[in-house]
Amino acid sequence: GAVVSQHPSWVICKSGTSVKIECRSLDFQATTMFWYRQFPKQSLMLMATSNEGSKATYEQGVEKDKFLINHASLTLSTLTVTSAHPEDSSFYICSALEGFGYEQYFGPGTRLTVT
Amino acid sequence: AQRVTQPEKLLSVFKGAPVELKCNYSYSGSPELFWYVQYSRQRLQLLLRHISRESIKGFTADLNKGETSFHLKKPFAQEEDSAMYYCALKGGGYNKLIFGAGTRLAVHP
Numbered sequence: 001g002a003v004v005s006q007h008p009s010w011v012i013c014k015s016g017t018s019v020k021i022e023c024r025s026l027d028f029q030a031t032t033m034f035w036y037r038q039f040p041k042q043s044l045m046l047m048a049t050s051n052e053g054s055k056a057t058y059e060q061g062v063e064k065d066k067f068l069i070n071h072a073s074l075t076l077s078t079l080t081v082t083s084a085h086p087e088d089s090s091f092y093i094c095s096a097l098e099g100f101g102y103e104q105y106f107g108p109g110t111r112l113t114v115t
Numbered sequence: 116a117q118r119v120t121q122p123e124k125l126l127s128v129f130k131g132a133p134v135e136l137k138c139n140y141s142y143s144g145s146p147e148l149f150w151y152v153q154y155s156r157q158r159l160q161l162l163l164r165h166i167s168r169e170s171i172k173g174f175t176a177d178l179n180k181g182e183t184s185f186h187l188k189k190p191f192a193q194e195e196d197s198a199m200y201y202c203a204l205k206g207g208g209y210n211k212l213i214f215g216a217g218t219r220l221a222v223h224p
Binding site: 004032034042043044045046049093095097102103104106107108109 | 215
């Protein structure tokens with residue numbers, strides 16, 4: 001089946017620094033990728049939708065200058081958390097759509113801790 | 116506004132008992148609904164989709180437009196069904212999903 005990977009799985013960074021999270025579709029081409037944020041014991045909150053070769057579409061309330069998304073190829077999307085602060089600590093999950101299919105394939109998530 | 120409501124945070128049953136995880140939605144158009152499951156230490160994965168009307172792992176879900184519900188049911192719960200279950204609505208552009216808060220199903224021996 002379709003597999004989505006994320007790297008790193010866990011990262012700690014200091015307040016004020018930037019951190020990049022990668023999302024890769026390993027065995028399919030993903031025209032659309034999604035980035036979610038999940039707080040402990042809470043649901044997934046969609047942050048943005050990215051389409052290969054175009055600018056990401058951010059959900060209301062998500063700072064596009066803080067959460068930079070780049071969908072450089074059909075198999076790779078990156079999320080960069082710029083000038084991270086402790087409140088950005090969370091679990092970030094990406095998903096990918098294969099072609100024009102309906103099923104989103106989810107990555108395992110990346111736990112970000114900002115100290 | 117598009118919204119998915121899962122009223123129960125935790126559903127605790129004994130093995131062999133029937134299970135119903137509730138999901139209600141709010142959507143102005145024709146909805147497309149899904150159930151996703153997340154087993155312990157695993158990633159989120161699709162369980163079933165209302166359009167396919169199939170049974171997966173003994174689970175079924177019927178879309179009731181009159182009650183705006185998409186409840187997930189299984190007649191006889193198994194211990195391996197213990198997981199977090201999310202109801203999701205596909206709405207807006209780009210096939211984006213709106214998730215409910217999730218219900219943790221705990222099946223006891």
